Amino acid sequence: MSAMAFSMYQFTKGEGTLRTTQDLFTQAEYFAEEANRLYKVVRQFSYQVPAGAPKKELLEHLDKVPTYVQTLQFTVKDPTVGKAATFVKVDHVINETKNLMNVISKVVSTCFECASKYKLDFSGLAGRAASGGARDEDGSSGLQEGKGTTSSTEASM
Secondary structure (H helix, E strand, O other): OOOHHHHHHHHHHHOOOOHHHHHHHHHHHHHHHHHHHHHHHHHHOOOOOOHHHHHHHHHHHOOHHHHHHHHHHHHOOOOOOOHHHHHHHHHHHHHHHHHHHHHHHHHHHHHHHHHHHOOOOOOOOHHHHHHOOOOOOOOHHHHHHHOOOOOOOOEEE
């Protein structure tokens, strides 16, 4: 997911593999899908965390993810006409992606703290919560060189 967010950031600088605004919007859709997958995995993990302040903190952060995902998805699907409207949409997509990435960062940090504190293992949860699809093992964003697009089975987590 961080590679996907970084490629979106690079787009704003005219760099990276995303070439068009449609590439950016497609990448944002895949980013939102991956955030949903992460939400499901962390929700499963949260059942292992004993009641207490760390679990409460984890769930507080985690419960924000669906809202940010939905906001990003609505922003991406919002139709635009003209350069000015497209520019505004790009700006909103980047900001919503940043907001989602910030909350995901908090979720992941809190998960790590819980796993360390309670000696929990969540390595097997990804297979149970995910609905399938192989992911790139090299950590890349799954972008096809020169095309700037991904498929949901190619996007990395």
